Amino acid sequence: MSIEFRGVGKTFPDGTTAVGEFSLTIPSRTTTVLVGSSGCGKTTLLRMVNRMVDPTAGSILIDDEDISRTDPVALRRRIGYVLQNSGLLPHRRVADNIATVPRLNGVAKAPARERALELMDTVGLDRSLADRYPSQLSGGQQQRVGVARALAADPNILLMDEPFGAVDPIVRAELQRELIRLRRELDKTVLFVTHDIDEAFLLGDQVVLLERGGKIAQVGTPAEFLANPASDFVAEFVGADRGRRALRVEELDGVQVVVDEDGRPAGVLRGSSAAGSFEAKAGARTAPGAPAQGERAS
Amino acid sequence: MNWLSSNFDLVLSLTVQHLRLSVVPIILGFVLSVPLGWVAYRYRVTRGVLLTVAGLLYTIPSLALFVVLPVITGLSVLSETNLILALTIYAVAIMVRSVADALDSVDPDVRRAATALGYSGWRRFWAVEFPLAGPVMLAGLRVVAVSTIALVTVGIIVGVQSLGYLFTNGFQRRIVEEVLTGVVLTMIVALVVDLLLALLGRALLPWARRGAGSRRRRPSSEGATA
Numbered sequence: 001m002s003i004e005f006r007g008v009g010k011t012f013p014d015g016t017t018a019v020g021e022f023s024l025t026i027p028s029r030t031t032t033v034l035v036g037s038s039g040c041g042k043t044t045l046l047r048m049v050n051r052m053v054d055p056t057a058g059s060i061l062i063d064d065e066d067i068s069r070t071d072p073v074a075l076r077r078r079i080g081y082v083l084q085n086s087g088l089l090p091h092r093r094v095a096d097n098i099a100t101v102p103r104l105n106g107v108a109k110a111p112a113r114e115r116a117l118e119l120m121d122t123v124g125l126d127r128s129l130a131d132r133y134p135s136q137l138s139g140g141q142q143q144r145v146g147v148a149r150a151l152a153a154d155p156n157i158l159l160m161d162e163p164f165g166a167v168d169p170i171v172r173a174e175l176q177r178e179l180i181r182l183r184r185e186l187d188k189t190v191l192f193v194t195h196d197i198d199e200a201f202l203l204g205d206q207v208v209l210l211e212r213g214g215k216i217a218q219v220g221t222p223a224e225f226l227a228n229p230a231s232d233f234v235a236e237f238v239g240a241d242r243g244r245r246a247l248r249v250e251e252l253d254g255v256q257v258v259v260d261e262d263g264r265p266a267g268v269l270r271g272s273s274a275a276g277s278f279e280a281k282a283g284a285r286t287a288p289g290a291p292a293q294g295e296r297a298s
Numbered sequence: 299m300n301w302l303s304s305n306f307d308l309v310l311s312l313t314v315q316h317l318r319l320s321v322v323p324i325i326l327g328f329v330l331s332v333p334l335g336w337v338a339y340r341y342r343v344t345r346g347v348l349l350t351v352a353g354l355l356y357t358i359p360s361l362a363l364f365v366v367l368p369v370i371t372g373l374s375v376l377s378e379t380n381l382i383l384a385l386t387i388y389a390v391a392i393m394v395r396s397v398a399d400a401l402d403s404v405d406p407d408v409r410r411a412a413t414a415l416g417y418s419g420w421r422r423f424w425a426v427e428f429p430l431a432g433p434v435m436l437a438g439l440r441v442v443a444v445s446t447i448a449l450v451t452v453g454i455i456v457g458v459q460s461l462g463y464l465f466t467n468g469f470q471r472r473i474v475e476e477v478l479t480g481v482v483l484t485m486i487v488a489l490v491v492d493l494l495l496a497l498l499g500r501a502l503l504p505w506a507r508r509g510a511g512s513r514r515r516r517p518s519s520e521g522a523t524a
Contacts, residue, residue, distance in 0.1 A: 052414055077416035087411025091429050091505045100415050133505045149415070 001156035009057035019214030031190040033204035041214035080150030080158040086142040088134035095130040101153040119148040140171035301475040316460040327389020335397020356391035381453040396438020400431035447488040
């Protein structure tokens with residue numbers, strides 16, 4: 001399920017332009033992260049994929065089919081969507097929330113519930129929570145329910161709108177690891193929106209950095225961003241020149257230790273060839289997909 | 299209590315009659331208010347007009363309405379339908395605003411999530427927005443119920459029998475006990491109906507009660523609207 005943006009633009013009736021002209025191809029079964037500050041149009045772009053927002057220019061194709069010609073309700077049911085504040089239906093129990101889309105598609109109650117319970121296992125939720133209401137869960141648990149619900153109809157495409165933005169850093173790290181695991185198991189095309197460049201580098205096979213108005217500052221793998229930032233804006237945004245992105249090698253008893261800007265150790269350099277030999281702990285298919293993440297993955 | 303024990307049958311039948319006269323406008327008022335409240339909620343332009351008109355309706359003195367209604371509807375002046383119509387109008391006057399506010403109170407994130415999941419507009423309304431508007435609508439409905447039960451008594455002036463009969467009859471015959479019985483019973487009927495509505499709410503909206511203790515304020519979602 002590839003997604004293609006072709007010269008997409010969005011101007012609201014009041015004249016403000018959220019997205020100027022945006023073109024991008026999201027290859028099938030990869031994770032693409034749209035990253036940028038508030039007002040860069042990343043959420044607008046995401047919502048165009050399931051027609052929550054219709055572009056005022058250009059077109060979007062899913063597997064070469066122009067989605068403007070599809071029924072939005074049917075389209076949405078085959079695209080998983082996870083929101084920042086989980087967007088759970090507060091009046092439905094956890095299992096019923098997860099089973100929402102299968103039930104909309106006419107799956108009977110019992111098999112839909114069975115599927116919901118399986119998905120709770122998948123996202124690491126205890127089945128005993130199935131009959132709770134969302135307000136009785138922690139933020140992290142709610143977010144897991146949100147992910148389970150998005151996966152319920154086994155969509156090929158998963159849209160994630162700052163899904164971990166509202167949880168605390170520890171829970172966020174846990175959810176990120178979980179998503180990496182899920183992605184490996186489920187093999188979906190994921191489009192992820194965040195304002196956190198670390199999160200983008202951790203999760204993205206392809207990272208798209210946006211400036212105001214949906215203008216692409218750079219597209220590439222995380223490694224490419226660090227190796228060749230396309231502009232000062234990019235270098236500044238990714239912080240390539242500072243902290244644990246500015247690593248250097250120090251020799252200690254004949255071993256090459258990689259240290260950050262402050263001299264704190266980030267890891268040990270194995271083998272003689274440089275960055276290519278780092279193991280992508282995240283398990284991303286593209287090997288150079290996980291630079292400078294020692295701190296997070298530990 | 300002498301008067302009450304010797305007139306128990308009369309009081310009982312008046313209470314039943316009073317309940318019947320109250321329940322119909324309460325239910326009718328609610329049913330009519332849902333679409334009207336939805337229109338007020340959905341379209342900014344109609345909101346002001348509808349809510350102003352509803353507010354004005356409530357200021358019409360009941361007696362005046364009882365007198366004018368038969369002229370408009372062409373019904374007999376003595377028909378109890380006039381009373382039911384008038385009370386329905388008052389119920390709508392209060393309830394339309396409640397429904398509009400209730401729909402406004404639904405979290406936009408939840409609305410958006412429901413759309414994103416693939417609810418069509420109609421289905422989303424009944425499966426998500428309407429139940430989530432429940433607590434606020436119920437609060438409005440309880441006000442309507444108590445107000446309607448109190449207003450039914452005024453119907454006695456246009457000849458519709460209810461507990462109000464005990465007021466007029468008691469005053470004419472100088473039986474204080476009778477008047478008091480009417481007042482107290484009207485209050486009891488109102489309290490019982492209010493309690494029943496509250497219990498109905500607990501049964502139909504269990505999530506609103508259970509969540510109340512542990513619900514925390516969500517952080518602002520400004521970033522999500524980027």
